[in-house]
Structure formats: structure tokens, C-alpha cells
Amino acid sequence: MLKISTILRPAAVLLGLCMSLEICPAADRVMPAPLAQFRFNGDGKDETKANPAFELKNTQFKDNALYLNGKYEHNSSTKDGYHAVCMTPKLDYTKFTVALRFKPEEFGSDQNNLLTGGKSCRWFGMNRSAAGNLTITLNNQRFTHEIKGAAIEKGKWTVVACGVDLSAHKVVVYLNGKESADIDLPKDFKLDVLDSRFKDTDKNWSFTNYSIGSVFHGLVDGLVIYGEMLSPEELAQVSQSQGESPK
Numbered sequence: 348m349l350k351i352s353t354i355l356r357p358a359a360v361l362l363g364l365c366m367s368l369e370i371c372p373a374a375d376r377v378m379p380a381p382l383a384q385f386r387f388n389g390d391g392k393d394e395t396k397a398n399p400a401f402e403l404k405n406t407q408f409k410d411n412a413l414y415l416n417g418k419y420e421h422n423s424s425t426k427d428g429y430h431a432v433c434m435t436p437k438l439d440y441t442k443f444t445v446a447l448r449f450k451p452e453e454f455g456s457d458q459n460n461l462l463t464g465g466k467s468c469r470w471f472g473m474n475r476s477a478a479g480n481l482t483i484t485l486n487n488q489r490f491t492h493e494i495k496g497a498a499i500e501k502g503k504w505t506v507v508a509c510g511v512d513l514s515a516h517k518v519v520v521y522l523n524g525k526e527s528a529d530i531d532l533p534k535d536f537k538l539d540v541l542d543s544r545f546k547d548t549d550k551n552w553s554f555t556n557y558s559i560g561s562v563f564h565g566l567v568d569g570l571v572i573y574g575e576m577l578s579p580e581e582l583a584q585v586s587q588s589q590g591e592s593p594k
Contacts, residue, residue, distance in 0.1 A: 381394075387413040443510075444511070449507075458563070460563050467545040525586075526582075
């Protein structure tokens with residue numbers, strides 16, 4: 348299966364996030380090295396080797412991707428709810444970019460989550476709205492921005508890249524290589540996690556929203572996190588979808 352690949356080699360071979368994406372860095376800048384890179388080629392290891400591997404329970408690997416069964420781990424009526432969480436201790440909450448390549452198998456009232464930053468504070472989130480659109484949330488869903496026309500469809504490989512820069516009061520979202528949203532945050536916006544007792548422990552990512560028990564159901568074959576807001580050209584590059592992955 349094609350993958351989102353990291354750029355960790357000398358400039359001569361820094362030709363892009365290959366595997367699932369064909370990317371050529373802008374002529375005047377080399378793509379920044381990721382803070383964390385997970386390709387799910389049979390394991391949950393971080394390709395940068397700078398972060399712990401994904402904590403995985405009741406998950407599988409299918410077609411060189413991580414398969415998540417769509418069952419919430421704290422649901423008392425089931426014993427096989429999945430757990431899939433990774434830590435990025437060096438993350439700066441105020442500026443980052445996250446890119447995710449996924450293929451939903453099913454959606455439901457409690458199966459609309461795509462990715463969540465923070466198990467305790469849920470300081471960042473991506474999910475699918477009731478209307479089927481990509482939605483970005485901050486501060487445990489108190490800030491919500493549904494991107495009209497940015498459809499998230501089941502059975503289709505999709506790549507989302509989201510850059511956040513709180514000092515610039517900006518959130519920029521690219522979907523399959525095209526800009527979907529340029530969101531202006533309120534001038535006084537601040538992430539609650541920065542003043543919480545979870546500030547040092549909530550630098551984690553999962554496919555479950557532990558606030559409302561919503562999960563992702565389907566395949567994930569690439570998750571990459573950068574320690575800064577990427578440029579528009581770079582966001583476009585890391586979100587270019589190459590369509591259905593070959594089996």
C-alpha cells in the first residue's frame with residue numbers, strides 16, 4: 348500500500364512524502380522534518396524514533412494500514428473496544444500541523460471521529476459532521492468550524508492536513524491537495540489545556556474522542572505531525588491524495 352512517508356534524509360533525497368503522496372518541496376525551502384511519523388506498516392512505531400510507539404489494543408493491521416473496529420473502549424456493553432493512542436511530548440500546543448490519511452468503513456452517531464488531540468482536554472479535533480462535512484474543533488468542541496462542501500465519504504481514501512498557529516490566530520485546512528478552510532480565531536483565543544493540570548501529559552493523539560465516546564471506524568495508513576504551521580504549498584503537498592491504494 349502506498350503511504351504518507353517522512354522526510355528525514357539529506358536534501359538530495361528529500362523529494363517528498365512518498366508512499367501515499369508524491370511531493371516536491373518548494374524550491375526555496377526543504378520540507379521541515381516531522382515531529383512524529385506513523386506509517387502503520389505492520390506496527391505502530393514512530394518512524395522518527397523520537398516518540399513512543401502507538402499504544403494499541405483490539406486493533407489489527409490490514410493491507411499495511413491500521414484497522415480500527417469502530418467500538419469505544421469504555422463501552423460497558425462490549426469487551427473489544429479499541430485503544431489507539433500516541434504521545435508527542437515535544438509538541439508545542441500553539442503551533443503544529445497534522446496530516447492524516449484514512450479510509451472510513453462506516454459512520455454512525457458514535458462513529459464520526461477522525462482524530463483527537465488530548466485525551467483529557469480534547470484541545471484539538473477533526474470529525475465528520477451530521478451533514479457529512481469535515482469539522483475542526485478546539486477546546487473540547489466549544490470552538491467548532493464545519494467546512495461546508497468538504498465531504499468525508501466512507502470507502503474513500505482521504506488526506507486531511509491541518510495547520511494551527513495560535514500566535515497568528517489561524518487554522519488552515521487542506522483536503523486532498525486543495526485548501527478547504529482558512530479559519531480566523533478570535534483575537535483572545537487560548538487553548539484551555541495551557542492553563543490546566545494536563546498541560547504536560549495531554550500531548551497525545553488518538554482516533555477516539557473520550558469526551559463524547561465517538562470513534563473512527565476504518566483504516567488509517569498515515570499520520571504525520573510537524574512542530575510548526577506549514578506553508579500553503581507544503582500543506583497542499585502533504586494533503587495530495589493519490590486515490591485508492593493498490594492492494
